[in-house]
Amino acid sequence: MNQQLIICGVGGQGILFVTRLLAESAIAKGLPVLTSETHGMAQRGGIVVSHLKVGAFASPLVRPGRADALLSLKPETVALHLHFLKEGGAVAANAQQSLADVAGHPVSLIDADSLALALGDPQAVNLIVLGRALADSGTLFCTAEEVEAVIRRKMAGKDKQLARALAAFRAGLEAGGKEDGAC
């Protein structure tokens, strides 16, 4: 299976972590994977974007109009990266209000900022949005169970960290179960 994803937000939100969780889920499934990360000055609060390609690819960059899905950790980064999506490509985004200009794309929104604050963990927005994206089965190349297994492996021995990560991930997943996703 081939899948191309864009994951975006601003520096400090843990975009690299989400990208690597997905990439390692691909490896666990025996799929080849390539990603591209943003490092350096942009990590200080600037726009950060990861590309992730699962399957038979030679390069890590997604061309405009080719992405199957877009995960956005800030409302404003959806519009900035929407051009990467192919026709009908899915959006999963952290936003409090519905987004303009996403016509033609299935959209799953979640107010991850409020959820993270309620969990007492403002750093957890990334896992909440990832959980939300995985709630709609079939959007991503992997399942919530597969990603959870990777989270558990990566944080093995760090019980407190793991409990917090799983709480955030599940909050996103469950929020997806409640709403009907599209809006």
Place this chain on the structure above:
Amino acid sequence: MAIEKLQKRLLQGNEALARGLVESGCVVAASYPGTPASEILGSVKSWQQAEAVEMHVEWAVNEKVALEIAYTASQTGLRAATAMKQVGLNVASDPLMSAAYLGVVGGFVVVSADDPGPHSSQTEQDSRLMAMLAKIPVLDPGSPEEARELAGVAFELSERFRIPVMIRPTTRVCHACQDIELRPVTRLERTASFKKDPSRWAATPKFRYQLHLELNGKLAEIAAYGPTAPRCLNPEVKSRRAVVASGPAASYAKELFADLQLWDKMNLHQVIQPYPLHSSFVDSLLAEYDEILVLEETVGVIEMQIRDRHKVKGKLSGMVPEAGELLPEVVERLLAEFAGLTVPVQVAVQAQGGRRPTLCPGCPHRASFYAIKRAAPAGIYPSDIGCYTLGINLGGVDTVLCMGASISQAAGFYQSYRVTGQRKDIVATVGDSTFFHAGIPPLIDAVAQGARFVLVILDNVTTAMTGNQPTPAHGSPAGRAVHIESIVQGCGVGFVETADPLQLPAFTALLKKALAYSREQGVAVVIAKSPCLVDRAVPKQKRRQPTVSSACTGCRVCIDQFECPALRFEPDGKRVTVDPMICSGCGVCLDVCAFKAIVREEIP
């Protein structure tokens, strides 16, 4: 515990390259951090520990020192490597040029990472031109896996011809991740053994001429060396047109050959060693094809070595852009045009708006810049390379040239104004790591020449921008910590004081005192000491977040002048609020607000 072999792991390009170096028996590695090369040395250290191999791995004070240490290890017969970003190679170019003439004993690899775009650099310079200038071969990996593989190829090439070899990854290799199979680590079991040969290792100019002739001979042979020859990816096809690509452009071309259905229409050659380009390859290109498209970043290095240009399309011919990153969508357009296909409709790209990078909420540098502007409102503010370059957002940075230049530029401003009968307050800022790297000679110069300015050394005890690597102030397990204050004193500076910029009123007062000294006497140095917020080595402090009371007048000073990203203007109202998602609770804004509207309950 040795790592289980033959398993696929997600590795970043820099980790893969580091893995390749360790797998090939590298024993000494030295580096100075710089995006996109920063993760290489830390990964070498991790692999060394995981595989329990004896190595000397060091964060050197700068790239020149790093290259010299690694090169010397090669003179003793060991395999050695140095890694840096492209502008770091400028700093290390002096020993590199000379080492090319002298040659090596143990394999010697110089990794210089380029940043087409640029994403996080002052320039888009092409390190392959530095390899040409030095007359050493350079290899151009197109993916993390190729980076791992080429590390071994580079060591072999280096030992075979006794020449330093450059590996030139770009950001899209360094900061790509890929599933990679680990290979076993070669243990060469060599011992350092320096064979004295002053006529070579300390050659005088007369012998350097001989060495130059020798070097030219080596290059001619390297241009026929099998393992680094260009690879034709579809040799079964016979065509009149060919595409020649290297680095990430070759990876884009591979995908696009499939998408545009070109695999059975024209040959695709991947160049592994852009310089020296294999001579028989050049001959056969010109003999076999009518048209050749060359795709490479950032300068037309391959293209310029194809001497007959009539058949060649590339950067020099004007077809391929000569600046900026060669993105896959650009390669798609070029390939389609070259193949005579209808050029695919390019999706309209959103105007890149968004956000400018900014200092972290609670970063001590923000407080330093705010204090500098208050203390010397009409001053000139030369600055330097690091997180604090972002002080530009606050109006606290007027110039950024290169590592360490803040201090020489402060002296240059002073002398220029003085010689034309004027005086100006000058407050330069430099980070601690940058000060160690290139700030000491200009400080000595300033003192010796009687320059007058204030230098604020922003000391957060780490190399923050590149991922918190240690500085000499940490020392090393075998060495001793080197203190900035004693260096400054040793340079002959008469005014040196240290304070925490988060104590804003006291820090501002200290700056005024330093300015008074600098106007009358000479260079004054203030060390602004406060830890970086993202440094994992520093325990996180739990600090209460402030709130904004109704006393806020909406004057916007804390937003426009102080620029903390955690302070926002209420979308509807007339007041400022604190963003609980990102506020670090540093408390500096309490001192910034003239109306005492920002308040917080102290933790008892």
